[in-house]
Amino acid sequence: MKLWKTGWMLAVLGVVMAGCPTSDPDDTCARDSDCAAGQRCELATGRCVARTDGGMDGGGTGAVDGGADGGTDGGMDSGVDGGTDGGADGGASCVDASDCLASEFCDPTATVCVPRCTTDTDCGEGHTCDTATGRCEEKVVDRDPSCTADTDCLEGEICHPTAKACVRTCVSSVDCPDSAKTCDPMSATSSQKICKCSTDVLCNLYRETSDLVCLNQDKVCAPRCTADVDCAAGQICETSTGQCQAWGGTGAPCTGEGQSTCDYGTHFCGTNQCTPLPAPTCANYESFSGKGDLGTMGPILYNARLVSVVTDSAYCGSTTPKQVKIALSAYNNNPFPTTRSGLSGFFFVRVDGTMVDATNLMLSAAGNYTVSGSNRERAELIVNLCYPSTSTSVSTGFYFTTGNFLCYQATF
Numbered sequence: 037m038k039l040w041k042t043g044w045m046l047a048v049l050g051v052v053m054a055g056c057p058t059s060d061p062d063d064t065c066a067r068d069s070d071c072a073a074g075q076r077c078e079l080a081t082g083r084c085v086a087r088t089d090g091g092m093d094g095g096g097t098g099a100v101d102g103g104a105d106g107g108t109d110g111g112m113d114s115g116v117d118g119g120t121d122g123g124a125d126g127g128a129s130c131v132d133a134s135d136c137l138a139s140e141f142c143d144p145t146a147t148v149c150v151p152r153c154t155t156d157t158d159c160g161e162g163h164t165c166d167t168a169t170g171r172c173e174e175k176v177v178d179r180d181p182s183c184t185a186d187t188d189c190l191e192g193e194i195c196h197p198t199a200k201a202c203v204r205t206c207v208s209s210v211d212c213p214d215s216a217k218t219c220d221p222m223s224a225t226s227s228q229k230i231c232k233c234s235t236d237v238l239c240n241l242y243r244e245t246s247d248l249v250c251l252n253q254d255k256v257c258a259p260r261c262t263a264d265v266d267c268a269a270g271q272i273c274e275t276s277t278g279q280c281q282a283w284g285g286t287g288a289p290c291t292g293e294g295q296s297t298c299d300y301g302t303h304f305c306g307t308n309q310c311t312p313l314p315a316p317t318c319a320n321y322e323s324f325s326g327k328g329d330l331g332t333m334g335p336i337l338y339n340a341r342l343v344s345v346v347t348d349s350a351y352c353g354s355t356t357p358k359q360v361k362i363a364l365s366a367y368n369n370n371p372f373p374t375t376r377s378g379l380s381g382f383f384f385v386r387v388d389g390t391m392v393d394a395t396n397l398m399l400s401a402a403g404n405y406t407v408s409g410s411n412r413e414r415a416e417l418i419v420n421l422c423y424p425s426t427s428t429s430v431s432t433g434f435y436f437t438t439g440n441f442l443c444y445q446a447t448f
Contacts, residue, residue: 127151141170145191168210178243182259196222196230198268199251201258204231215241216257223254233257234438235331236278249278252301252332276312277302286312294338294367294414301332301440304339304367313338318443320433323389327441334381334438335372335415339365342446343418352422360421360430362444371412376405384419385433385441394419394434 064070064084065077071084078085127148130136136149143150151158152170159165159172166173173190181202182188183195189202196203205228206212206219212231215238222228232255233239239248239257248257259266260278267273267280274285281299290296290305298310305311313336343361352359366372373379376398384394397419398404404418423430429447 166213168212178245178247180259181248181257194228194230196254196256199254199256199258201251201256203256205229206231215239216255218255220255230256234333235328237327237330250332252279252281252299274299274302274312276315284310286310294365294409295336300369301336304336306338313440314442316433316441316443318431318433318445319387320385320389320431321441321443323387324385324391324433324441325389326391329437330435330441331438332440333369335366335368335436336439337364337366337434337436337442340432340434340442340444342448345448347425351420356422356424358423358425358427360423360446360448362419362421362430362432362446364417364419364434364442364444366415366417366436366439368413368415372407372415374407374412376400379405379417381437382417383435383437384421385435387431397421 064082068076071077075084075086077083127140127143127146127150128135130142130147130149133142136142140149140151142148153159153165153172154167154170156164163172165171169192171192183200183202186194189195193202193204195201204212204216207229209217209219209231212219216231216233217238218232218234219229220232222230233250234255236246236249239250240246247260249260250256251258261267261273261280262275262278264271264273271280271282272285273279274281276286279285279299279302281302284290284297284299285303288298288310290298290308290310292305294304296305296310298305301313303310303312341363343363344359345361346359347357348359349357376395379395379398382394383391384397385391394417398417399420406416408414408416419434421430421432429445431443431445433441433443435441
C-alpha cells in the first residue's frame with residue numbers, strides 16, 4: 037500500500053514539474069504560459085517557438101489557448117497533437133494555399149497557414165483587410181505609389197519598370213483592388229501579370245485627393261505629372277491630363293482628322309496639330325453618376341456641331357415640337373460597324389444626369405451615320421433631340437463606354 041502511494045505521488049510530481057517554467061536551454065514546455073513573451077508552446081515537440089500568427093491572435097488562437105490553459109489543457113493537447121497542432125495554434129506548415137483550410141492563406145514569409153480576415157476589425161489598429169486576398173495590410177491613406185525598386189513597394193507588389201509605380205501582381209482579377217481590376221501581362225515582352233487600371237476616377241477610389249492618373253501606355257495608377265521634369269526622357273507632361281506623353285501630345289504636328297498620330301484618348305488632330313480633347317465642364321457631366329464607365333480606350337468623341345433646328349411635331353410630338361440635330365465626330369482604335377444597327381455603347385446624357393441609348397436618337401435614313409478612313413476608324417453620328425417650341429438653347433452630353441465624355445452646348 038505504501039509503495040502504491042509513493043508511486044502515485046511521484047507521478048503527480050512529474051506532471052507538476054512538466055508544467056513549470058524552466059531555465060533549461062532547450063525551452064521545453066507544456067503550454068503557452070511556460071514560454072517567454074512572443075513565443076508559444078508547440079505541443080507536438082514540447083518546445084517554445086516564435087509566434088507566427090501575424091497579430092490575429094486576439095480573435096482566434098488566443099481564445100483556444102486560454103481555454104486549454106483554463107483546466108482542460110490535457111484534453112486539448114491530445115486533440116491537437118501532431119500535424120493539426122499548427123492549425124489550432126498559429127497555423128500549420130504550408131508551401132501554398134492548397135496546404136491550408138479554405139478560411140486561411142499561406143503566409144509566404146513564415147510558410148504557415150494564417151486565418152483570412154473578412155473585415156478591418158480582424159486586423160487591428162493601423163491595418164485594413166484586403167477582402168480580395170484575406171490579408172491584413174498596413175492602412176495607407178493617399179499613399180504615393182512612386183518607386184525605383186521592388187523594395188519600395190508593399191508585399192505582393194513590384195515596381196513597374198517603366199511607370200516607376202508600385203503595382204500588385206496577380207493570377208486573376210480576384211487578386212486585384214477595385215482601383216485596378218484587370219489582371220493582364222505587364223507588356224508584350226513580359227508575361228508577369230499585374231493589376232491594370234482603366235480610368236483616372238477608379239485610380240483615386242477611396243482617396244481623399246485625386247492626384248493619380250491611369251497611364252495611357254502602361255495602364256498603371258501613377259502620380260499626376262505637373263511638369264516635363266516629372267516624365268521620362270523623350271516625354272512631355274500634358275498638364276491638362278496629368279499624363280506623360282510621347283511627342284504626340286499638345287502641339288505635335290499631325291495630318292488628317294481625328295486621332296491620326298496624336299495620343300489616343302487624350303488628343304485629336306485639328307488644324308494639323310495634336311490638340312487636347314475638350315474637358316467636360318457642362319451640367320450634364322456634373323450630374324452624371326456613371327463616370328466610372330468612362331476611359332481612354334473606347335471610341336473617342338472629339339467634336340460636335342449643330343446641323344439644324346426645325347419644327348417637326350410629326351417626329352417630336354406637339355409638346356416638344358422643336359427638332360434639334362447635332363452631328364458628333366468620333367475616332368476608334370477598332371473599325372466602326374458599317375451600319376448604325378451594329379453600333380453599341382453610345383449614350384446621350386441629359387442635364388439632370390439621366391441617360392438614354394443614343395443609337396435610338398439616330399434616324400435610319402442615309403447620312404445620319406457615316407464611316408470613313410482606310411480602317412473605318414472615323415465616324416460622324418447625327419442625333420435628333422426634341423425640345424419645347426420656346427427653347428433657344430441646349431446643353432447636351434455624349435459618351436461611348438470606356439471612352440471620353442463630350443459636352444456640347446448651343447444657342448439658336
